[in-house]
Amino acid sequence: MTSNPIDTEKIxxxxxxYLALKGLRKTTERTKIVECICRLQSHFDVETLxxxxxxxNFHVSTASIYNTLELLMNAxxxxxxxxxxxLIKYELKSAAAHHHHVVCTHCGAVREVKNDKVMRVMxxxxxxxxxxxxxxxxxxxxxxxxxxxxxxNHKTKEK
Amino acid sequence: MTSNPIDTEKIxxxxxxYLALKGLRKTTERTKIVECICRLQSHFDVETLxxxxxxxNFHVSTASIYNTLELLMNAxxxxxxxxxxxLIKYELKSAAAHHHHVVCTHCGAVREVKNDKVMRVMxxxxxxxxxxxxxxxxxxxxxxxxxxxxxxNHKTKEK
DNA sequence: GTTACTGCAAACGATTTGCAAGTGG
DNA sequence: CCACTTGCAAATCGTTTGCAGTAAC
Numbered sequence: 001m002t003s004n005p006i007d008t009e010k011i012x013x014x015x016x017x018y019l020a021l022k023g024l025r026k027t028t029e030r031t032k033i034v035e036c037i038c039r040l041q042s043h044f045d046v047e048t049l050x051x052x053x054x055x056x057n058f059h060v061s062t063a064s065i066y067n068t069l070e071l072l073m074n075a076x077x078x079x080x081x082x083x084x085x086x087l088i089k090y091e092l093k094s095a096a097a098h099h100h101h102v103v104c105t106h107c108g109a110v111r112e113v114k115n116d117k118v119m120r121v122m123x124x125x126x127x128x129x130x131x132x133x134x135x136x137x138x139x140x141x142x143x144x145x146x147x148x149x150x151x152x153n154h155k156t157k158e159k
Numbered sequence: 160m161t162s163n164p165i166d167t168e169k170i171x172x173x174x175x176x177y178l179a180l181k182g183l184r185k186t187t188e189r190t191k192i193v194e195c196i197c198r199l200q201s202h203f204d205v206e207t208l209x210x211x212x213x214x215x216n217f218h219v220s221t222a223s224i225y226n227t228l229e230l231l232m233n234a235x236x237x238x239x240x241x242x243x244x245x246l247i248k249y250e251l252k253s254a255a256a257h258h259h260h261v262v263c264t265h266c267g268a269v270r271e272v273k274n275d276k277v278m279r280v281m282x283x284x285x286x287x288x289x290x291x292x293x294x295x296x297x298x299x300x301x302x303x304x305x306x307x308x309x310x311x312n313h314k315t316k317e318k
Numbered sequence: 319g320t321t322a323c324t325g326c327a328a329a330c331g332a333t334t335t336g337c338a339a340g341t342g343g
Numbered sequence: 344c345c346a347c348t349t350g351c352a353a354a355t356c357g358t359t360t361g362c363a364g365t366a367a368c
Contacts, residue, residue: 023322024322024323025321025322025323025366025367025368026367026368027322027323027324027366027367028366029323029324030323045357046357046358047357059325060324060325061324061325061326062325062326062357062358063324063325063326063358063359063360064323064324064325066357066358066359067323067324073264074264079299080244082241085239085332085333085334086333086356086357088357102286102289104289105232105233105292111286111289113286115284117280117283118280118281118284121276121277121280122277122296124276125274125277125298127261127270127272127298127300129302129303130261130263130270130298130300130301130302130303131300131301131303131306132298132299132300133264133299133300133301134298134299134300135296135297135298135299136296136297136299137281137294137295137296137297138294138295138296138297139284139286139289139291139293139294140238140291140292140293140294140295141286141289141290141291141292141293142289142290142292143288143289144288144289144290147290182347183347183348184341184342184343184346184347184348185342185343186341186342186347186348186349187341187342188348188349189348204332205332205333218350219349219350220349220350220351221332221333221350221351222333222334222335222348222349222350222351223348223349223350225332225333225334226348226349244357244358244359245331245332245358247332
């Protein structure tokens with residue numbers, strides 16, 4: 001699912017354009033963060049991103065990371081997924097636009113799936129008095145592993 | 160959208176069954192909370208729920224509310240929507256199953272819409288090695304009011 | 319030079335947790 | 344009675360904010 005090559009150049013360009021449009025500055029921090037996100041190639045959270053940047057010997061404060069993520073969301077370059085209370089992930093919109101997320105409500109595992117029929121219908125959605133930028137579908141349920149476990153121990157409490 | 164009458168009796172029964180299945184107790188607090196949720200008739204958050212209960216002269220601690228909401232989610236009676244970082248709402252699944260949510264990323268307004276084609280396709284989604292319990296679609300974009308505002312002031316920063 | 323941006327640390331708000339006291343089955 | 348639940352307050356965790364110093368344009 002994360003196999004399609006990420007067009008770093010296109011993303012950089014889109015971000016630069018967004019910053020210019022809004023009269024915002026193209027700082028080293030912002031550039032490095034976007035570059036790092038492209039290299040991560042999949043879902044990521046703030047901590048992972050910060051650690052990765054630190055590994056590259058580039059220190060950015062948490063506040064600046066949040067600031068940049070906010071801009072990237074407004075620019076429609078990334079999207080934020082909150083799979084559950086404690087499971088938050090960000091993802092490049094260009095990647096997210098090609099799959100849905102399947103979340104097991106028992107173990108929290110997240111899987112990406114692609115359903116062409118859903119994809120096609122979603123693309124055609126038109127909302128009156130509204131300009132759609134992004135549309136996502138979350139499928140919640142029980143994965144086979146958890147189901148098996150539950151079957152063999154009915155009275156077990158979750159988690 | 161919230162006009163279809165809520166079947167309080169059905170919900171009570173489902174919750175009672177869930178509690179019995181899991182060997183959990185049917186406490187006064189849990190009963191009152193479910194009853195209150197049914198009366199709220201739409202999206203609600205923890206604070207609203209607690210205030211409403213307080214108005215009815217029934218005090219429940221925040222911890223107990225969260226505990227009950229967790230059980231209700233596990234029982235698939237309610238679902239949790241996190242429309243944005245700071246906008247979290249709970250909703251009866253029986254209500255949520257009949258619409259999608261349209262969220263304006265600029266002003267945060269949430270609208271409920273129903274697209275029959277999407278509804279039909281969603282119902283037919285089959286995921287291998289997974290038992291679907293609930294499926295929801297979120298549509299993000301700009302509402303006409305915000306679009307109008309942006310058009311007349313390009314360089315305005317969000318919020 | 320302005321003025322936005324960054325880092326830091328403190329503040330915040332939603333949720334969770336530990337523990338003693340209470341109560342349902 | 345005994346374990347599950349509750350209430351309370353403290354703890355946690357992701358995120359935001361205030362402010363002084365720094366750097367784009």
